[in-house]
Amino acid sequence: MKIVIVDESPVRAAILEDGLREAGFTNVERIAEMRSLLARIYAIDPDVILIDLENPSRDILEQMFQVSRAVRRPVAMFVDQSDAASIQASVDAGVSAYIVDGLKKERIKSILDLCVSRFNAFSRLQDELARAKSEIEERKTIDRAKGLLMKAKNLSEEDAYRLMRSTAMREKKKIFEIAQAIITASELFK
């Protein structure tokens, strides 16, 4: 079975391709270049096309259903009324599938389930990355504020931190917010 992945995110496409290969689908092609998208698809002649929903080029694929001499095989959309739950899951995850008419439904279902879990894993990964980034930023801010306090009030590192923490508790704020306030204030006093 030939599968095409249309995704402008190379990382997500790679994650999906790996998953498909692990599941035994070895004939997988990725398209990241949206120009001449249809020509590429006609040349590859896939059985299944997977496309991310953030991709405006999705509308281009709709042309495949039109009566046209350019199309060698009719391609139909997977979403059929009978399987509302998996449609919902795939749209939620941000992926859509197109398949050649007549393909066994169970096989498609396994591919789509795999897509959904990989797409969800990818967005979890992105969330975690964003969270890790902001945690690093917070720690940097706190360290900078600590340094300022140590210098201004001639405190040890431990005392400077303790002072920020007790202030945060008293004002019912996060220690990060206190640190930000210290930095802002010190810049005003410069």
Added chain:
Amino acid sequence: MTAEREHLRIGFIPLADAASLFVAVDKGFAAQEGLNVELVQEVSWSNVRDKLNIGMFDAAHLLAPIAVASSLGVGHVKTPIVAPYNLAMNGNAITVSPALHEAMRARLDGDALNPLATARALARVVADRKAAQAEPLTFGMTFPFSGHNYQLRYWMAAGGVDPDEDVRLVVLPPPYMVGSLAQGHVDGFCVGAPWNSVAVDLGVGHILHFSVELFSRCAEKSLAMRESFALEHPNVVAALLRALRRAARFIAEADPHEIAALLARPDRVGVGADVILRTLQGRLKIAPDGATRENARYLLLGQEGAERPDPTQAAWLYAQMARWGQAPVSSALLDAAKAVFRPDLFDATLPAAPRSGDAISAFCGPKFDDRDLDAYLSAFPIRRTP
């Protein structure tokens, strides 16, 4: 109306013809009707359609032909959709590259403002290219079920160009249109505002015709919802229609600069206010040298009864699907298409609104009459019907 506000998720594509929807939300008219509307920007018509069909959107700014196609189950999954309010009529334009513009000008016999004359000029250019064994011309449009597709086809076929045999028609997302024209991937396109103006401003396109020059009135975008949603929430539909009505009136009466500024926001249309202003005022720069053309009916939002859905318009859209082989010809499908546009829902809420004017009025060809679809279709020499 209950104190609790009804939460509504409405999908849209960033285009100037969603103006009434933007104004209804951003000027607080929807909130005053007890609606808490969340406008969700989408990147493709396929997404808008699918999210509407499966219930992730309660309503949507939708290409009117998609509302009809979904209800008929043509080209996609069948989902009964209704259109109780018409967000926009007209508003598209056909733009060609400077090279094609020059080639057509050289082969023009008649007035460049006359669509039949330009279509015949195109036919001569197509014939010249065939004789020279050059690649066929390529034209872009936004979706298989779109006014853009039907307008482009109707126009070129009137001049003797078969849109399926003599040229290539390709779907392109609107934001890619201008780049594709500049890089020579397409020789022309039919698209809505603001993309024609963007092409002209960049010097890569000439606007040949406003769609209003081809058809006096053509339903462009519907406020679409699932039929089941409209049945279950009549009060919500009525409240939304009242809010849209106020918005359309506001647009007609307010300072257009204010509307343009509102639409220019990145979470709305997201292009320069000056380009949007030209669209709203129907005064477009048509050539890179600065020549302008004006038509007050370029885009109809609330004017001339454009808001009231007209089943004849839905019938005409279905007739185009039939003409180009997208849908079989049948009286059952014709009736189903007409039932998508719901003037009854509109009239139940906005009884005093002006009625629609004459439907369609094409620049050439037979007068549209949905009582004899076969006769209408067979009057066209170029068609895909038997």
